[in-house]
Amino acid sequence: MKLRTIKYFFKESFTSLIRNRWMSLASIGAVASALIIFGSFLLLSVNFDYILKDVESQVEITAYLEDSVDEAGISELNKSIGAIEGVKEVKFISKEDAIEEFKEQVGRELLEGIENPLPNSFRIKVNDPHEVGTVAEKIQRFVGIEEVKYGKGIVEKLFNIIYWMRIIGMVIMAVFAAVSIFIISNTIRLTVFARRREISIMKYIGATDWFVRWPFLIEGMVLGLIGSSLAIGILAVAYNYLFITVKINLPMIALLPIEEFYNYALGFLGIGMLIGAFGSSFSIKRFLKV
């Protein structure tokens, strides 16, 4: 392809963008609103994921030891637990550590003069939070372990909820992506329809299909790019506001940092461009059969 031809394609697409400015604005609006909706859902689900990952990583097992276990037994158990597949970290909490921690939490004065009722224990972190149940069961079987706690039931339920949330999120996202493509291909179809005369003349003169197609593809991609940039801008401002508001008012909820949001920006531009190109090639197909 000649440079001149490429220049011609760009010139054509930009003149057409400006000539059909209202149509172009409508397309940009369609791309932007579709991507804003799409992006909001994406951010919602990504944040949900992020928060859940945080929760997941906090899932740990506490194994209480029988008082009869001596120091040799403790280090033996420590090794055995550490050797279980999927265990990331084992931390020994002695009776003294436990009471200290407890005193920190409830207040030192309250517990003054009371004999330490707390047992020695291990705190175990696992690689995959989904394996908490099986790991806990294995620990339970060791001699010298009195009780294992990991929020049985609650953890499983939580994972179940996360699973379904993700599936529903993906379905909603797929639906919105399809709707966006539909809106855009329809808007660009209007542009193509307005220029059907030009297309048929080009075909009579001897233009190849690709020669006819390129300006429309570029037009579609430019519309997609502008639309997605607009969406990114609006989402960034809105998300930044949300992030700051949440940080001030609900400090316990850790939202995805705003910097992470920009990682999606490039993907958004790509999606916008693809939607535009896809929409326009979709719309022009019918007019090439002359």
Added chain:
Amino acid sequence: MIEMYGVTKIYPGGQVALKDINLKISKGEFVFVVGPSGAGKSTLIKLIFREEVPTRGQIFFAGKNITRLKHREVPYLRRRIGIVFQDFRLLPEKTVYENVAFAMEVVEASTRDIRKKVPQTLERVGLFHKANAKPSELSGGEQQRVALARALVNNPDILVADEPTGNLDPDTSWDIMNYLDDINKRGTTIIVATHARELVDTMKKRVIQLEKGSLVRDEERGAYSK
């Protein structure tokens, strides 16, 4: 240049547009295709630039069978054919110059060639002084001359015109015919489908007459009717 053997065209609705047409048009000829509306003139023209494909029969263009052309080969056939329509088919938002240059841009000609050939061709149809006008500012005859320039600018082997004077008054029609004759004298084969009895009678060219899809007369230096 063009050879047709047993060409029959039946449209999807079952309407028979052409029946068993055999004809040969040589390089440099000027041919009128005449006949009443619905006789198949337009179909014959459309078969040449392959807007339509014959239901039966073969068509050769410069020795190549164009009935077997692949979709992607069609543009290269059309680049060898200049096409003129009754309704001019100019792009209203482009200037006269741009309309003609457009035909060269489409076939990816170089800028240098475009700058050279477009003014030359406009000069040939006597419209160089209107290069910057929009089609809407021109008369019908002038618009058709722009269409002529556009058809000619890529030096086609053949120029086909479907009722080129159908929308024009008699004087202007004469004007267009004279341009076509002039183009023909410089070596371009010309095929004109027309209703214009007076023009055909006066110009004394080869006449191919169609009736209800059949070729009923093929006469050198003929008149519109016998």
